[in-house]
Amino acid sequence: MPRTVDHEERRSMILEAFMAVAAREGLHAVSLRAVAAEAGISLRSVQYYFDTKAGLMQAGLATLEKLSNERVKTRLEALEPSPSARTTLQALFAVALPTDRESRRFHLLWTSYAMLAMTDPEISDRTFVDSPNRLQERIAFILEEGKSSGEFDGALNGELEATILISLIHGLGTAVLVGQQTSESATSSFEHYLDRLAGAKSGNG
Amino acid sequence: MPRTVDHEERRSMILEAFMAVAAREGLHAVSLRAVAAEAGISLRSVQYYFDTKAGLMQAGLATLEKLSNERVKTRLEALEPSPSARTTLQALFAVALPTDRESRRFHLLWTSYAMLAMTDPEISDRTFVDSPNRLQERIAFILEEGKSSGEFDGALNGELEATILISLIHGLGTAVLVGQQTSESATSSFEHYLDRLAGAKSGNG
DNA sequence: TTCTTTATGGTACAAGCGTATCATAAAGAA
DNA sequence: TTCTTTATGATACGCTTGTACCATAAAGAA
Numbered sequence: 230m231p232r233t234v235d236h237e238e239r240r241s242m243i244l245e246a247f248m249a250v251a252a253r254e255g256l257h258a259v260s261l262r263a264v265a266a267e268a269g270i271s272l273r274s275v276q277y278y279f280d281t282k283a284g285l286m287q288a289g290l291a292t293l294e295k296l297s298n299e300r301v302k303t304r305l306e307a308l309e310p311s312p313s314a315r316t317t318l319q320a321l322f323a324v325a326l327p328t329d330r331e332s333r334r335f336h337l338l339w340t341s342y343a344m345l346a347m348t349d350p351e352i353s354d355r356t357f358v359d360s361p362n363r364l365q366e367r368i369a370f371i372l373e374e375g376k377s378s379g380e381f382d383g384a385l386n387g388e389l390e391a392t393i394l395i396s397l398i399h400g401l402g403t404a405v406l407v408g409q410q411t412s413e414s415a416t417s418s419f420e421h422y423l424d425r426l427a428g429a430k431s432g433n434g
Numbered sequence: 435m436p437r438t439v440d441h442e443e444r445r446s447m448i449l450e451a452f453m454a455v456a457a458r459e460g461l462h463a464v465s466l467r468a469v470a471a472e473a474g475i476s477l478r479s480v481q482y483y484f485d486t487k488a489g490l491m492q493a494g495l496a497t498l499e500k501l502s503n504e505r506v507k508t509r510l511e512a513l514e515p516s517p518s519a520r521t522t523l524q525a526l527f528a529v530a531l532p533t534d535r536e537s538r539r540f541h542l543l544w545t546s547y548a549m550l551a552m553t554d555p556e557i558s559d560r561t562f563v564d565s566p567n568r569l570q571e572r573i574a575f576i577l578e579e580g581k582s583s584g585e586f587d588g589a590l591n592g593e594l595e596a597t598i599l600i601s602l603i604h605g606l607g608t609a610v611l612v613g614q615q616t617s618e619s620a621t622s623s624f625e626h627y628l629d630r631l632a633g634a635k636s637g638n639g
Numbered sequence: 640t641t642c643t644t645t646a647t648g649g650t651a652c653a654a655g656c657g658t659a660t661c662a663t664a665a666a667g668a669a
Numbered sequence: 670t671t672c673t674t675t676a677t678g679a680t681a682c683g684c685t686t687g688t689a690c691c692a693t694a695a696a697g698a699a
Contacts, residue, residue, distance in 0.1 A: 232666040232675050239676095255553035257462040260656065271678050272657095282657060337552055343612055344546045348460035357612040392606075392615065392623045397598065400605030407548055407562040410597065418597045425630065437645050437696040444646095465686065476648050477687095487687060 244292045252334040256341040283351045314375030325398045327406045336406050365391045449497045457539040461546040488556045519580030530603045532611045570596045
């Protein structure tokens with residue numbers, strides 16, 4: 230076995246260049262040559278590690294998902310031990326909001342991939358069902374915990390509320406991304422929503 | 435003046451072909467040749483009426499916005515006279531939900547354009563601020579009317595609730611589009627939300 | 640009818656694309 | 670050292686793209 234290189238390390242280096250190009254010029258503008266130039270390697274090397282463009286695109290989506298999961302995990306682990314349901318929901322919202330460049334990049338590319346998957350069979354559209362489903366289950370679980378602890382009304386329908394919450398989080402995120410809402414107004418809207426969800430009796434703003 | 439053709443009629447015929455191609459193959463896959471073939475005319479004619487591809491893309495977005503406004507208008511005019519705030523909000527939600535092929539097409543292309551506008555300066559990103567802003571003002575107005583009529587609590591913060599509502603509508607719409615939610619579950623989530631907004635005292639599911 | 644402008648077709652061009660092929664430098668195995 | 674496999678560079682091919690150019694049919698104006 231001659232001249233062995235760490236393939237995983239090489240692939241992730243190229244994927245980082247992929248992300249940079251995709252975020253800067255748009256997912257539609259990604260080309261093997263542009264990624265190669267961004268990574269400072271030759272076109273041939275990108276082919277070598279990803280074979281085809283479809284392979285690179287699929288790896289890009291997988292990376293995006295992995296990075297997002299890591300961001301969520303890191304954010305939640307940074308919380309105090311046994312956080313309240315509200316605190317956990319706030320953390321999930323904060324990580325979903327496209328405030329810094331990395332989260333803006335994620336939101337832009339994730340949505341671009343989702344739209345691409347609607348017409349391109351090369352991109353698995355299961356991702357955009359399974360991944361939100363996992364998040365929704367997680368939120369439902371948090372709500373159940375909140376019910377147990379008395380933080381939320383025991384009659385609250387966790388499944389339904391989780392659906393609303395995830396849609397609201399996503400909707401506010403998109404509004405911030407395109408510049409229709411500031412992150413401040415989105416945050417106060419979300420807080421207001423949590424107030425009513427927790428209060429469940431008085432719905433003032 | 436020789437051989438005059440109705441330019442507006444010709445342009446809208448080409449734009450219809452544009453929509454068909456964009457919805458079927460994705461906005462990124464639109465080419466002047468594909469649109470020409472779809473319309474059954476020559477490449478040259480598409481150039482003649484839209485000059486450049488950028489011109490066609492801009493006209494496509496404008497058409498999309500116009501069609502959406504017309505859909506909303508038609509849906510609202512079909513309501514009974516002096517509808518309740520809740521009825522009006524339900525109608526707005528129904529028209530935003532990607533259920534039939536035309537509304538799915540709108541949601542797909544609108545979101546694709548929004549993402550495109552983030553990286554392509556040729557596409558005006560003002561559209562994705564102004565258009566939701568108008569809808570949000572409209573919703574805020576509906577909520578104010580609901581407050582006046584006693585349908586909603588007078589202490590309700592119309593601006594904040596409008597922000598939440600528009601984000602929720604958009605978020606649920608996207609979830610339905612990608613297949614993560616059925617239109618039925620999205621609708622019952624929305625109804626549940628309206629229940630709590632109207633009740634403002636008991637928040638059961 | 641003749642002229643002039645409009646509308647359209649056909650086509651050529653340069654650029655960029657994904658992919659494939661060939662050569663070769665690098666490095667562990669013999 | 671010699672051999673063999675890995676990793677990379679350079680490059681060519683066929684295709685599609687947006688754009689530009691040239692010709693011409695069609696139709697109101699003279």
